[in-house]
Amino acid sequence: MYSKKVMDHFKNPRNTGEIEDADGIGEVGNPICGDIMKITIKVKDDRIEDIKFKTFGCAAAIATSSMITEIAKGKTLEEAKEISKKDVSCALDGLPPIKEHCSNLASEGLRKAIDDYMMKKKD
Amino acid sequence: MYSKKVMDHFKNPRNTGEIEDADGIGEVGNPICGDIMKITIKVKDDRIEDIKFKTFGCAAAIATSSMITEIAKGKTLEEAKEISKKDVSCALDGLPPIKEHCSNLASEGLRKAIDDYMMKKKD
Amino acid sequence: MADRRTIYLDNSATTQVHPEVKEAIQPYLSEKYGNPSSIYHKGREAKEAVEDARKKVAALIGADPEEIIFTCSGTEGNNMALKGIAFANKDRGKHIITTKIEHKSILNTAKWLEMQGFEVTYLNVDENGTIDIEHLKKAIRPDTILVSVMFANNEIGTIQPIEKIRDILKDKSIYFHTDAVQAAGKIDLDVKELGIDLLTLSGHKMHATKGIGALYIRKGTKIEPILHGGGQERSLRSGTENVPEIVGIGKAAEIAKKDLEKNRILLKNLEKRLKEDIFREIPELILNGHPEKRLPGNLNISFKYIEGESVVLMLDEKGICVSTGSACTSNSLKPSYVLTAMKKDPVFMHGSIRFSIGAFNTEEDIDAITKTLPEIIKSLRAISPLYNKD
Amino acid sequence: MADRRTIYLDNSATTQVHPEVKEAIQPYLSEKYGNPSSIYHKGREAKEAVEDARKKVAALIGADPEEIIFTCSGTEGNNMALKGIAFANKDRGKHIITTKIEHKSILNTAKWLEMQGFEVTYLNVDENGTIDIEHLKKAIRPDTILVSVMFANNEIGTIQPIEKIRDILKDKSIYFHTDAVQAAGKIDLDVKELGIDLLTLSGHKMHATKGIGALYIRKGTKIEPILHGGGQERSLRSGTENVPEIVGIGKAAEIAKKDLEKNRILLKNLEKRLKEDIFREIPELILNGHPEKRLPGNLNISFKYIEGESVVLMLDEKGICVSTGSACTSNSLKPSYVLTAMKKDPVFMHGSIRFSIGAFNTEEDIDAITKTLPEIIKSLRAISPLYNKD
Numbered sequence A, B: 001m002y003s004k005k006v007m008d009h010f011k012n013p014r015n016t017g018e019i020e021d022a023d024g025i026g027e028v029g030n031p032i033c034g035d036i037m038k039i040t041i042k043v044k045d046d047r048i049e050d051i052k053f054k055t056f057g058c059a060a061a062i063a064t065s066s067m068i069t070e071i072a073k074g075k076t077l078e079e080a081k082e083i084s085k086k087d088v089s090c091a092l093d094g095l096p097p098i099k100e101h102c103s104n105l106a107s108e109g110l111r112k113a114i115d116d117y118m119m120k121k122k123d
Numbered sequence C, D: 001m002a003d004r005r006t007i008y009l010d011n012s013a014t015t016q017v018h019p020e021v022k023e024a025i026q027p028y029l030s031e032k033y034g035n036p037s038s039i040y041h042k043g044r045e046a047k048e049a050v051e052d053a054r055k056k057v058a059a060l061i062g063a064d065p066e067e068i069i070f071t072c073s074g075t076e077g078n079n080m081a082l083k084g085i086a087f088a089n090k091d092r093g094k095h096i097i098t099t100k101i102e103h104k105s106i107l108n109t110a111k112w113l114e115m116q117g118f119e120v121t122y123l124n125v126d127e128n129g130t131i132d133i134e135h136l137k138k139a140i141r142p143d144t145i146l147v148s149v150m151f152a153n154n155e156i157g158t159i160q161p162i163e164k165i166r167d168i169l170k171d172k173s174i175y176f177h178t179d180a181v182q183a184a185g186k187i188d189l190d191v192k193e194l195g196i197d198l199l200t201l202s203g204h205k206m207h208a209t210k211g212i213g214a215l216y217i218r219k220g221t222k223i224e225p226i227l228h229g230g231g232q233e234r235s236l237r238s239g240t241e242n243v244p245e246i247v248g249i250g251k252a253a254e255i256a257k258k259d260l261e262k263n264r265i266l267l268k269n270l271e272k273r274l275k276e277d278i279f280r281e282i283p284e285l286i287l288n289g290h291p292e293k294r295l296p297g298n299l300n301i302s303f304k305y306i307e308g309e310s311v312v313l314m315l316d317e318k319g320i321c322v323s324t325g326s327a328c329t330s331n332s333l334k335p336s337y338v339l340t341a342m343k344k345d346p347v348f349m350h351g352s353i354r355f356s357i358g359a360f361n362t363e364e365d366i367d368a369i370t371k372t373l374p375e376i377i378k379s380l381r382a383i384s385p386l387y388n389k390d
């Protein structure tokens, strides 16, 4: 059902946890749907210097979370904001149709974290 | 499906054929139903001295024909007329429900042959 | 009975399971017991086996794998084709066309649909059992939603003019279903070429097991399920998949495809031998069904003046299995409705015997019949009141 | 994957075929290939095997053999019970009562019947998954023709108060159907004693094969077939009989009856061990289902703050097979409708895991889980944003 890449990221998720003094925090999903994701980022020179996630959800939700942190790390905020759900699912060699929505969650979470950073910077 | 007795009378039917100078002839059934029986009898002193049958039909039809000739042989006409379809099917250790009607044919055929004899005698 | 050699010539009733099919089934009766809906390895293994079988069945009839759903019998396939199309398309029309000589699983389903407010036209057939094409043309109405004509008849083996039906239905929005239970694996057929929208298969008629079948449903066909539940088979047919028998029918389809031409020749040859032998040895016969356009291996003969069941039971005493018409009606008293539709003489309808040859038959089997049958026919005619009258 | 030892604790999804069942099936995959409708010896041999199996299935539930018909699945049995009773009794009324926690093969059939003009009441359940008996009493109407309540639930194992339902329905002309797919062979049950009119069984849940089931229909019940055709199974269920699998379910029923008490104790013991181990080793759990009135061997536990599929796949990596709820819904995103009906906290519904122990499980299997599971739960909680919030 799941690709090898998905299973790898599910079994060995990268960048898990929470950055204590995060510059940006993104939380998406809700417990009724069964998927919740929290992304924390550390930004330096408009680049994502560090990124961590926590995810409550199925294997696909965990794998997409893990994958997006890998993709985003080191990217500029502009670049990171452009990461689409397609990018994530492609990087994972695809997702089962019924799980496609999970990649949505990941890119949304990242975008929220970046927005949060921007908001805070403005203040 | 069929009892051993039925199979025995089907495989080795008794009293088959036609009596050339029969005293009574009984024909019943029709080809559309798929069962036709012809019984010929020879009568002496109001007794069935000889009896033969020919039957077009299924194994049950052949076995009941055979059985009724065995039962009737040597009986008085009065006794022979009383042979019921029940008597025939019992003597065969029963028939499958769907084939019960076959025993009807046999007793009817015999009665017709006896009636035929009576009629001829009157003339 | 145990050590008596059986000579089985009733392959239209059911067939022997092919040894390779039996073999293929075994792991699914032991270590490969997973439920295909389960996401862990045991489940995925079962799922893969099911999908592999689907490909093989699809390949046999030129379909795409997604167009095959597994059923539990030819009967279920026929029920689903008729009811599923009827219910899903009743807004477009409530008229269905089929024939007078379909298998009971079509006829009784059609009758049930009539009780639910559908209208059914039953096409006539000629004396060879071929449908009346003109009758079909005339029967089509604006509200006709489905035409169901069997590929080949189970009793008399007559093959229907499927191409002609395709040509008539072309450009019409009428679904075309065919019951290919008898034809599949015996006749090279391609659903795409023949314009078929739905096609019924049954495992046990093609050397798989009893209890498994398949229904081909062309992509885009509007159809309702008849078994509702957990949503298996893309929600078209619920119920935990019969994994062992699905694997079996997959194997059987693969073998049938590979051996099709070889078996066709074998069956045709044995059929010819049997026919020539019987016609040489026994007088007063009628060959039922189409003289050429017939299923290889099928031979339906009326033995005048005698009744079929007696012949079947007498042959059974010698270890030979044949039947009168279809197995389903062997408990019925009425003469075959197929022969009736062909307007055969009722006296001779009762004496019809179907010999159906399969891939496991040999010349010795045929010879055993040639040796046994004439004596039996003679003895039954000797006690027939009809025979004397001639 | 091949040489990894599988620890299978998903016996509510499907079970291993009992070796004696496999054995019993074999002759019907080779020399005993006759069609039960055929009148010659090969046919009679098959027919006898079917009737013998019918007796054994009947004996398991206290029915008469003539009250058993064979189906291809629990799904078919449930479809037939509901549709067959509904269509045959619609003149008397069009109201049906069932529950919110039935298997999909009941719920989706009920929904289909609603589209055909029937009315269905879905009974509420309490937090243990037991139906609300007062709701049942109130739901009964003069036009109620059928009450269908499952014997034991497949997800949470809760056993329903069948006697109470019987008492309520006594003297009412309402048919009582129960889906005993999970209960049969695990719980001693007698249809006569329990006033049951129809009861559904499935082979693959009781160590027979996938693709076979049975429906008990009390003598005198007015019911329509759902598969029309050749008139097999006393015209109630057409289609050539799945002889090998019928023989198999017969054998399985015989074994289940013989081993019932032995297996009940085994399952209860293993269940207790597993429950105690898990509750000792892992904090923050919820036991779903009735604390006592539950299927032996069923354990449904919510692991707070994590999601079930992840647990299933992590366990799968260690060769352990368990599931989240029912196998059928494992592809669905929605939380279990059973737990939803029990008004469980949605956050915890997603983390429910069903362990279902079978007759082939051992203490070692349980110990393997106890060894593996705590680490998995810990690692998943470690990356859960919900866990931190506590």
Ligand SMILES: Cc1ncc(COP(=O)(O)O)c(C=O)c1O
Pocket (backbone or CB within 6 Å): C012, C072, C073, C074, C075, C076, C078, C103, C105, C150, C152, C153, C154, C179, C181, C182, C202, C203, C204, C213, C328, D238, D239, D240
């Ligand atoms: C032409 C035809 N259609 C349908 C069927 C029914 O198939 P099954 O026996 O698998 O239910 C048969 C066999 O009996 C058949 O010969």
Ligand SMILES: Cc1ncc(COP(=O)(O)O)c(C=O)c1O
Pocket (backbone or CB within 6 Å): C238, C239, C240, D012, D072, D073, D074, D075, D076, D078, D103, D105, D150, D152, D153, D154, D179, D181, D182, D202, D203, D204, D213, D328
């Ligand atoms: C309670 C219940 N009813 C019905 C079914 C359906 O049975 P089957 O898988 O044989 O179609 C199942 C199993 O999935 C079940 O657990």
